[in-house]
Amino acid sequence: MRLALTPHPDFPSDAITAIEVEIVRAGPERLELVYLVRGDVEHLLVPAPADAERTDGLWASTCFELFAKAAGGEAYCEFNFAPSSQWAAYAFDGYRAGMRELALETPEIEVAATDDVFEVRVAVEASVLRAGAHLALTAVIEETSGAKSYWSVRHAAGKPDFHHAESFAVELL
Template sequence: MLQLHRHPDFPSPQGFTLSVDWWLAAEDRLTIAYHITDPSNRILWPAPAQGRSDGLWQHTCFEAFVGSTLGPAYAEFNLAPSGAWAAYAFDDYRAGMRDFPVSADPQIAGAAGRWTATIPLAGLDALLGPAPWRLAITAVIEATDGAKSYWSLAHPPGKPDFHHPDCFAARLG
């Protein structure tokens, strides 16, 4: 299990921690387990929703970025605890953004202490080339007072930017 690190410019509620495990499951599926400690119950959880939806990162949302080791292309997956999700492909750093067609809807399930996201990876090799790939695991956490904190395995200098190559701190495949 690895800790996600809060961006230093955006405080989080006292005692809050976020860690992750991930593994590749059968049939090219990435599973990420997000483990959350929130002793003050300060996280604002979104209302239930389903299906593809944009703007999920504006509220509590779990994210994964999978990038090529051969070039700048990457895919972004957003999974809200509400059940809504989004998937995008990029040709380069924040360039060429478009919906990424998934073979099945990404899924998220759980409760306040543990959320498990399952992301279909079929079709990524056409975008990224063969595995291994670079992996960034991130989260936006919105508190009940509206404050947001930004979490990642690694952060680049400056403002939070999950698309930045420095966030791709793990390998997949």
């Protein structure tokens, strides 16, 4: 399944023209995600390569994200994947409530780039990724100018908020 992300209307990008995410089911609780960022990628601010370790605050710069929750539930998980290979995973009891680290094996993160496409491949395994889960697929893009844009399959009204229930727009098959 391939989905288009759109920028939040209040935070357009000068350099990036499109972001798509391809989702591949690689096991009952495993997803492979390919984020394809198109545009003038030389103006994309990309964190330097680093050890593949859990790191907080990745969303403050270029970061690719996945939010997942079981159908009908309030609890959800947030996964952050940086092009540096750093990552984070959190569990929430409800909307921005009860945040704690989610136990997770280190996700696989690979990056490739051409003049007009920046690609981030991620493989992640977690019990919340079972069939029927609802997903929010998102990205924070920082440009060399310092401008940031916030991309999602669906945006809730108001300021960018990927945790909002309206963001969970994709049902995982």
